[in-house]
Amino acid sequence: MSIRRKLPPFTALTAFEAAARLGSFTKAAKELGVTQAAISRQIHVLEEQFGFPLFLRLHRKVKLTEKAMALASAAQDAFDLLANSVAEISKGDHDPELTIAATVAFSHFWLLPKISEFSSQHPEINLRIITQDDMPNIESSDLDVAIRFGNGMWPDGQAELLFDDEIFPVCSPDFAERAGTIASPKDLLRYPLISNMADDPTWTGWGEWLAAFSVELPKKKPGLRCSLYTDAIYSALNGQGITLGWRHLVEDLLAQGRLVKLTDAALKTRNAYFAVVPKRRRQSEAAGSFLDWLTETVNPAASPASKEAQPKRSE
Known part of the structure; x- marks a missing residue:
């Protein structure tokens, strides 16, 4: 099985990384230029795929569940590495x-x-x-x-x-x-x-x-x-x-x-x-x-x- 088949949808991972880093669906939506409902849908896609909740929905904020913390750390590292690589090759x-x-x-x-x-x-x-x-x-x-x-x-x-x-x-x-x-x-x-x-x-x-x-x-x-x-x-x-x-x-x-x-x-x-x-x-x-x-x-x-x-x- 290819690695692409093992990974969740990239759009859903992008929404998850932003929400995890900012601690808010609203802030993630603002950063990504989408609606809060769109962020919620993408998070739901991941939760359906994993079979467990990724966030605790609190008053005016969200908090990562214990299982989601490892995914958040890996996602941030991966996005940082990708962004830095893009920046490096863009310098020409x-x-x-x-x-x-x-x-x-x-x-x-x-x-x-x-x-x-x-x-x-x-x-x-x-x-x-x-x-x-x-x-x-x-x-x-x-x-x-x-x-x-x-x-x-x-x-x-x-x-x-x-x-x-x-x-x-x-x-x-x-x-x-x-x-x-x-x-x-x-x-x-x-x-x-x-x-x-x-x-x-x-x-x-x-x-x-x-x-x-x-x-x-x-x-x-x-x-x-x-x-x-x-x-x-x-x-x-x-x-x-x-x-x-x-x-x-x-x-x-x-x-x-x-x-x-x-x-x-x-x-x-x-x-x-x-x-x-x-x-x-x-x-x-x-x-x-x-x-x-x-x-x-x-x-x-x-x-x-x-x-x-x-x-x-x-x-």
Whole structure:
């Protein structure tokens, strides 16, 4: 018997996959451009063929039955693979495109200053960089790689560790000269502290940083409050006060002498930066090249060239 005879009707599988993914016959109908009744009929066709219900009909939503969960997972994998294959062959002979997502701070201070190195190594790859703090679902978008900060556990992607970080107070050289010696973290309270109002619970603010050194942040401490971390850094660059510098984000500014560390006190982050790629989608050659470049940039000692240059140990 041919495989086609073993498979349910493609139209019915399409309706089932959409309803399972969206959890709604109405939303599936809207996505596929048909009526809700048409979706219900196609689901009924499958249920008749299998001999058991695929969905529990609840108020304003539907829920997969236990038996249907395996079918839903297989259907989504199959449709994703088919869609990706169609996308690949549709590109023809055009140059490959790589879509990367990163937060505003990471993109501004780390990725964009370094990405020209990747472009010079791979001039055939067209880059598209999406900068936003609210990260989209990587499985349901056209992203190839997302740079995220967190614990590495995201259901929509497979994460590869880039680096953890440490946080310490920074300011402009002129402000540091005016401030004088900072003997302990408590001394920072004498000066304006620049903060940013991050919605991300993994982001460390002044309250948490000072608490790590047994210092309580006053409730009405004067200081500039910014909506974005980039604004806080630029405010510090312009002498507005002291802000928290994340080492990997401000290392270039420190090397250029535009920012200075005020104290050796530093707090290790609980989380880290990861490169995240889709789990179900086949990785493109361009994405693989970018991940290799990231690894070599973050850890030059691990690159093949560095390993070849290291002297061999005598046997």
